[in-house]
Amino acid sequence: MGIKMKKVPPINERYKEYEKLDWVVSHGVGVDHTADMTTFASVLAQAGYLKDIDSYYYMRYDDSPERNYLPMIFYNVFGNPKIPVLLHEEVEPIGNLFNTIVAFTSSVLIQKTSQRALLFDGAKPDAVLVVNTSLTPDEVLKLVKKYNLSKSWYGKIVTVRTSLIDRSPSFPLLGALAKGWEKIDIGSIYDALDLLGKENKKESVKKGFENATVKDVEVEIQNEKEVDEGIEIPEFNGKSWTPDIYYAYQKAASSAKNYSQRIAAMPRWEVLSSGLIEFGPKPGNKNIGFTTPWKFKRPILNREKCIDCKLCTYYCPNGAIDFTKIDFDYEYCTGCGICEKVCPTKAIELKGEVESVEGLKDEEVPVKRFESREYGF
Amino acid sequence: MCAQKVELVKSIPKEKYNVKIWNGARAIAEAVKVADVDVISAYPIRPYTGIMNSLAQMLANGEFKAEIVIADSEHSQFEIVKHASATGARTFVGSSGVGLLYAFESVTATSLGSVPVVGVIGTRALDDPGNFGMEWTDVLTTRDLGWLISWPRDVQEATDMTLVAYRVAEDHRVLQPHFIAVDGAAITHVSMPVIPPSKEDLSEFLPPYDLPYKVDPEDGPVSKGMHIAPSLIGPEERKVIDVALKRSKEVIKEAWKDFEKYTGRRYSPFIEAKNMDDAEIALVGMGAYMKDIELVADMLRKEGIKIGTVRLRYLRPFPNEELVASLKNVKAAGIMEFDFSFGSPNGTGSLYHEVATSLYDMDNRPKLLDFLFLGGREPTTEHFKKAAEKVHELAKGKAAEKKAYWLTLRGEDI
Numbered sequence: 001m002g003i004k005m006k007k008v009p010p011i012n013e014r015y016k017e018y019e020k021l022d023w024v025v026s027h028g029v030g031v032d033h034t035a036d037m038t039t040f041a042s043v044l045a046q047a048g049y050l051k052d053i054d055s056y057y058y059m060r061y062d063d064s065p066e067r068n069y070l071p072m073i074f075y076n077v078f079g080n081p082k083i084p085v086l087l088h089e090e091v092e093p094i095g096n097l098f099n100t101i102v103a104f105t106s107s108v109l110i111q112k113t114s115q116r117a118l119l120f121d122g123a124k125p126d127a128v129l130v131v132n133t134s135l136t137p138d139e140v141l142k143l144v145k146k147y148n149l150s151k152s153w154y155g156k157i158v159t160v161r162t163s164l165i166d167r168s169p170s171f172p173l174l175g176a177l178a179k180g181w182e183k184i185d186i187g188s189i190y191d192a193l194d195l196l197g198k199e200n201k202k203e204s205v206k207k208g209f210e211n212a213t214v215k216d217v218e219v220e221i222q223n224e225k226e227v228d229e230g231i232e233i234p235e236f237n238g239k240s241w242t243p244d245i246y247y248a249y250q251k252a253a254s255s256a257k258n259y260s261q262r263i264a265a266m267p268r269w270e271v272l273s274s275g276l277i278e279f280g281p282k283p284g285n286k287n288i289g290f291t292t293p294w295k296f297k298r299p300i301l302n303r304e305k306c307i308d309c310k311l312c313t314y315y316c317p318n319g320a321i322d323f324t325k326i327d328f329d330y331e332y333c334t335g336c337g338i339c340e341k342v343c344p345t346k347a348i349e350l351k352g353e354v355e356s357v358e359g360l361k362d363e364e365v366p367v368k369r370f371e372s373r374e375y376g377f
Numbered sequence: 378m379c380a381q382k383v384e385l386v387k388s389i390p391k392e393k394y395n396v397k398i399w400n401g402a403r404a405i406a407e408a409v410k411v412a413d414v415d416v417i418s419a420y421p422i423r424p425y426t427g428i429m430n431s432l433a434q435m436l437a438n439g440e441f442k443a444e445i446v447i448a449d450s451e452h453s454q455f456e457i458v459k460h461a462s463a464t465g466a467r468t469f470v471g472s473s474g475v476g477l478l479y480a481f482e483s484v485t486a487t488s489l490g491s492v493p494v495v496g497v498i499g500t501r502a503l504d505d506p507g508n509f510g511m512e513w514t515d516v517l518t519t520r521d522l523g524w525l526i527s528w529p530r531d532v533q534e535a536t537d538m539t540l541v542a543y544r545v546a547e548d549h550r551v552l553q554p555h556f557i558a559v560d561g562a563a564i565t566h567v568s569m570p571v572i573p574p575s576k577e578d579l580s581e582f583l584p585p586y587d588l589p590y591k592v593d594p595e596d597g598p599v600s601k602g603m604h605i606a607p608s609l610i611g612p613e614e615r616k617v618i619d620v621a622l623k624r625s626k627e628v629i630k631e632a633w634k635d636f637e638k639y640t641g642r643r644y645s646p647f648i649e650a651k652n653m654d655d656a657e658i659a660l661v662g663m664g665a666y667m668k669d670i671e672l673v674a675d676m677l678r679k680e681g682i683k684i685g686t687v688r689l690r691y692l693r694p695f696p697n698e699e700l701v702a703s704l705k706n707v708k709a710a711g712i713m714e715f716d717f718s719f720g721s722p723n724g725t726g727s728l729y730h731e732v733a734t735s736l737y738d739m740d741n742r743p744k745l746l747d748f749l750f751l752g753g754r755e756p757t758t759e760h761f762k763k764a765a766e767k768v769h770e771l772a773k774g775k776a777a778e779k780k781a782y783w784l785t786l787r788g789e790d791i
Contacts, residue, residue: 262609263609269617269620272614273617274618275490275552276490276602277590278603279598
């Protein structure tokens with residue numbers, strides 16, 4: 001290709017100040033969890049304040065209709081207010097930030113790319129992972145380990161199945177959080193509920209506390225040092241945008257092991273063409289990009305029912321269904337469900353990601369049908 | 378680069394031009410015809426409507442071939458040319474007043490996506506409602522977005538500027554969209570003798586549109602103006618546009634120099650300064666009313682006042698160096714403008730802010746006054762004369778009671 005590569009360090013220095021703070025980051029799914037996550041974060045912030053800790057919370061992604069089923073992230077921060085807030089556009093904080101990671105559904109643990117990077121690249125080494133799931137801590141650990149962690153983890157996993165306790169997962173999760181993370185105790189959560197006029201929810205918090213399963217984890221990553229050494233990106237040679245340079249950058253970005261490396265792999269402005277040109281793949285190749293960051297369901301084909309009519313191939317907006325032999329490329333499938341809709345013999349069925357990946361039933365995976373959507377696109 | 382392809386040819390002194398009496402709308406349409414555009418999108422709004430009518434008539438008469446799309450709104454209108462231009466078609470668009478503001482989402486996407494669309498805005502007051510007077514506020518809303526903005530003085534210059542706009546916008550060093558702001562009614566609906574642009578003269582001046590990366594299946598899959606994540610590629614995209622606007626200055630200079638070679642018509646690229654060599658005071662402005670202002674300045678010269686005029690031909694890129702050079706010996710200057718910025722410093726207008734910012738670093742900067750002609754009410758030479766007198770008094774040492782004057786206002790100007 002004739003493009004020189006050079007090694008650059010990952011960009012994570014800017015988060016050093018924020019590592020002094022205590023962070024709780026919670027993940028859910030837009031629309032499904034918006035209201036619950038707001039409740040969770042506000043109670044937690046109130047509880048922190050009652051313990052004389054400066055605390056605030058903010059969110060990434062709002063509840064606007066076009067954000068249906070996209071990942072929703074809330075940050076609760078406890079500590080010195082003199083440290084400025086990380087703004088909303090700081091999408092993926094990296095470094096040793098999060099003391100506690102709360103997953104409103106276990107399906108967020110198997111999402112790809114940026115969000116997974118956020119979950120584990122941003123965690124402190126002793127982070128507590130609280131998951132709303134029917135899985136056991138061991139099964140959760142198996143899920144987490146499936147995707148290469150970039151650093152060692154000596155923390156805890158707390159699991160609780162909130163649907164058995166309360167319609168809203170937020171209160172049982174608060175109880176589970178209090179059980180796993182020593183900085184917030186259940187008493188201050190009770191006080192916060194009193195203050196917010198939600199006294200009747202104390203029972204749910206208590207049940208969450210009691211039902212939660214806690215397990216210590218020890219994951220050692222041998223080559224942790226190597227990860228931080230950086231990433232190879234094309235060297236700037238005074239020339240601007242050509243397909244070769246673009247493909248070189250794309251390859252570099254896709255080789256990033258974590259989000260800080262991915263940011264480091266982005267081109268400087270002199271290289272860019274005017275109008276932000278991106279070249280498609282060469283004939284016969286697929287795009288190396290980040291096609292499917294979010295997917296909660298995936299299509300499963302029943303070959304006995306399939307009559308090979310190719311309708312699903314034609315209708316697939318992402319070209320993720322092979323033509324010659326009907327087969328799904330899950331790297332490019334977004335789980336939109338159009339193939340299921342158009343299939344005349346009902347040979348295609350959408351299944352929850354956790355169920356299809358791990359063979360495990362997870363009741364918290366949002367499995368809403370298109371008809372049941374109140375609004376959206 | 379198109380500029381390097383051009384070879385030197387001697388200007389052809391034409392004994393007898395085939396002069397036409399055209400109004401601004403018709404003349405601009407003739408320039409669009411000569412530029413041989415491929416896609417035109419239109420949606421009527423006064424005073425721009427005349428241009429689209431003329432173009433539609435030409436197409437109906439078979440004078441040239443282009444795809445004309447009558448859109449369902451200004452928003453769609455600007456979207457159509459944005460996409461057409463990205464596929465490699467030369468495009469023409471235009472609007473006025475609130476129509477332009479309705480298209481605003483597309484207007485921003487066109488400039489931030491670096492698509493060299495050329496548009497003519499017949500300036501019009503923003504509606505309160507139904508005001509069809511001349512005001513610049515509609516174009517000035519697009520001032521900060523990455524569009525090049527030029528301001529002709531008369532019909533001939535509007536015609537020539539339209540052709541030069543294509544050359545500048547499509548230059549590979551620029552590749553940004555271009556507005557030509559023609560003063561509504563004062564140019565669009567005024568007929569005057571025009572030397573028509575001819576395709577023979579200008580075919581070398583204006584080479585075919587050649588976008589580096591077209592959205593064209595034949596060239597392989599290409600995406601343009603991608604959705605971006607701010608943390609990944611936010612400031613870099615803006616910097617590309619910033620540099621394009623900075624580079625556009627040299628491109629504009631080259632283009633007008635070349636234009637003179639091919640047509641024999643000479644323009645100073647950025648600033649048209651008249652009687653500024655020994656001037657003590659100056660009136661600074663843009664657009665069609667500079668004719669009247671220059672007339673007033675000539676009258677005052679005869680009375681012994683050393684006055685000159687400075688006309689800005691481009692607002693973006695702003696010719697700050699040229700402006701400083703032309704105003705360096707002046708004691709006081711008056712800014713003549715047709716736009717408002719309510720609640721701004723000292724109640725002054727947008728052009729005042731631009732000029733004042735440019736002059737701030739001068740050692741002996743002139744004192745400035747602002748004269749606002751708002752709401753579409755037409756000023757007369759009397760108003761301009763009064764403005765010149767205010768500036769003259771300021772230059773003689775009499776302190777001004779305020780910065781901004783509303784000379785066409787009925788009632789007390791407080």
